Amino acid sequence: MKPPAFEYLAPRTLEQAVAALGAEDAKILAGGQSLVPMLNFRLLAPSLLVDITRIPGLDNVDDWDGGLRIGALTRHHALETSPLVRDRFPVLHAAMAEVAHLAIRNRGTIGGSLCHGDPAAELPGMAVLLDAQLQTTQRTIPAAEFYDGTLSTVLGADEILTDIMLPALPPGTGWGFEEFARRSGDFALAAVGVLIGGEVRIVAIGANEKPIRLLNAEALFNDASDIDAVAEAAGKEVSPEGDLHGSAEYRRHLVKVLTRRALRAAWERTS
Amino acid sequence: MIAVVVNGVSYERAVEPRMLLADFLRYELGLTGTHVGCEQGVCGACTVIMNGDSVRACLCFAVQADGAEIETVEGLGTVDDLNPLQQAFQEHHALQCGFCTPGMLMTGVDLLRKYPLATDREIREGLSGNLCRCTGYEHIVRAIRSVVGRSVVGRSVAGHER
Numbered sequence: 001m002k003p004p005a006f007e008y009l010a011p012r013t014l015e016q017a018v019a020a021l022g023a024e025d026a027k028i029l030a031g032g033q034s035l036v037p038m039l040n041f042r043l044l045a046p047s048l049l050v051d052i053t054r055i056p057g058l059d060n061v062d063d064w065d066g067g068l069r070i071g072a073l074t075r076h077h078a079l080e081t082s083p084l085v086r087d088r089f090p091v092l093h094a095a096m097a098e099v100a101h102l103a104i105r106n107r108g109t110i111g112g113s114l115c116h117g118d119p120a121a122e123l124p125g126m127a128v129l130l131d132a133q134l135q136t137t138q139r140t141i142p143a144a145e146f147y148d149g150t151l152s153t154v155l156g157a158d159e160i161l162t163d164i165m166l167p168a169l170p171p172g173t174g175w176g177f178e179e180f181a182r183r184s185g186d187f188a189l190a191a192v193g194v195l196i197g198g199e200v201r202i203v204a205i206g207a208n209e210k211p212i213r214l215l216n217a218e219a220l221f222n223d224a225s226d227i228d229a230v231a232e233a234a235g236k237e238v239s240p241e242g243d244l245h246g247s248a249e250y251r252r253h254l255v256k257v258l259t260r261r262a263l264r265a266a267w268e269r270t271s
Numbered sequence: 272m273i274a275v276v277v278n279g280v281s282y283e284r285a286v287e288p289r290m291l292l293a294d295f296l297r298y299e300l301g302l303t304g305t306h307v308g309c310e311q312g313v314c315g316a317c318t319v320i321m322n323g324d325s326v327r328a329c330l331c332f333a334v335q336a337d338g339a340e341i342e343t344v345e346g347l348g349t350v351d352d353l354n355p356l357q358q359a360f361q362e363h364h365a366l367q368c369g370f371c372t373p374g375m376l377m378t379g380v381d382l383l384r385k386y387p388l389a390t391d392r393e394i395r396e397g398l399s400g401n402l403c404r405c406t407g408y409e410h411i412v413r414a415i416r417s418v419v420g421r422s423v424v425g426r427s428v429a430g431h432e433r
């Protein structure tokens with residue numbers, strides 16, 4: 001189908017963008033790779049689209065005290081190929097390879113993916129795993145508090161995500177990322193990210209209404225001999241819903257298997 | 272009013288904000304080589320190259336393309352003077368009905384420019400966002416593989432130095 005009619009603005013500053021978003025039913029447009037399909041399906045009918053991609057300075061990847069500050073307009077392909085991301089957050093580098101297809105990665109932005117909040121998307125899960133701080137035009141929000149449900153964030157209507165800050169990981173942190181999708185580039189049926197550093201962190205993607213840390217499973221981990229027990233607990237800790245791509249039971253099983261693989265990989269990579 | 276350069280030709284047009292780039296190319300400019308299958312980013316038939324990057328023309332509004340340089344399948348070559356990738360598609364029987372072909376070609380161009388494509392797996396992953404209901408993909412992979420080895424490709428497969 002074709003999208004419903006709307007007005008269009010492409011402001012050059014954040015101030016102008018925030019002001020424009022004061023209009024009733026205005027919506028932010030970034031890469032458009034989630035929003036435009038919804039418009040084409042007529043699931044949404046905004047009065048105004050505020051295209052933020054002409055605002056300069058929001059697409060850099062910079063040092064942030066040993067970690068990284070990533071501009072919200074950084075395209076997926078830029079993250080996928082960033083040497084800084086590969087060196088400092090190899091788990092994010094690995095996850096980027098699974099995000100959609102090249103033509104979508106060329107347009108889609110990290111800010112758009114985080115704000116869209118698809119429960120099966122890689123970037124929201126990575127933000128939770130890496131304990132990201134999300135800087136908006138109004139405040140800083142920890143990634144773990146950013147979602148209040150499926151496709152729903154705590155952002156106000158005229159609040160723009162501007163930067164994603166990833167704190168440095170302890171030296172020698174091991175990582176693992178495992179995803180299962182029907183076809184390369186499709187949304188995950190389930191995915192699991194693991195870090196073993198000062199603490200162990202396990203995040204499940206596509207298995208709840210939003211990406212979550214599996215705290216019960218994490219608490220069982222001391223060393224490699226616990227991996228099977230932790231994986232078992234991980235499968236029990238998620239509450240996936242079944243759909244035509246896979247039943248709830250199948251997704252639980254996937255989380256168990258993927259957790260085991262990701263933990264093994266992370267354990268082997270610790271130094 | 273938007274201004275775009277498509278296959279080296281400049282155009283200025285007034286467009287409604289909701290006009291998709293794919294429809295702009297087809298209906299405003301008459302460039303019907305860009306096909307429209309799903310209008311949800313899934314099939315890849317509408318893939319064009321914008322400022323050097325492959326994009327879904329069904330997930331981009333024409334107004335967003337203001338100031339952009341766009342390459343479509345019409346810019347690759349002509350019937351009498353096929354581009355090497357088009358030639359390879361012909362030689363390897365990489366098309367049957369041809370519906371997916373413009374998207375396959377433009378995706379192929381972007382993949383050849385950006386990735387080493389050392390293995391067939393890489394080519395297959397690169398094409399994973401483009402659906403073909405006829406060929407079974409094997410011949411498309413072979414066509415792209417045959418061009419990876421040629422030195423001309425990767426720099427100016429579409430006659431476009433980057």
Ligand SMILES: Cc1cc2nc3c(=O)[nH]c(=O)nc-3n(C[C@H](O)[C@H](O)[C@H](O)COP(=O)(O)OP(=O)(O)OC[C@H]3O[C@@H](n4cnc5c(N)ncnc54)[C@H](O)[C@@H]3O)c2cc1C
Nearest residue numbers: 030031032033034035100108109111112113121161186312
């Ligand atoms: C065929 C297909 C396959 C895909 N597969 C995957 C996949 O495997 N994994 C995956 O993770 N994603 C996938 N995607 C989605 C893709 O990653 C999108 O790029 C991403 O979800 C949205 O980013 P965007 O910049 O395009 O945002 P847009 O579509 O422009 O916006 C998305 C939402 O976020 C809001 N928004 C955007 N930027 C901001 C901001 N800075 N501040 C506040 N609100 C903002 C918008 O108002 C809108 O509600 C796929 C998409 C398609 C079409």
Ligand code: FES
Nearest residue numbers: 308309310315329
């Ligand atoms: S028509 Fe654009 S991806 Fe199918």
Ligand code: FES
Nearest residue numbers: 367369403404405
């Ligand atoms: S040749 Fe018919 S869809 Fe690909």
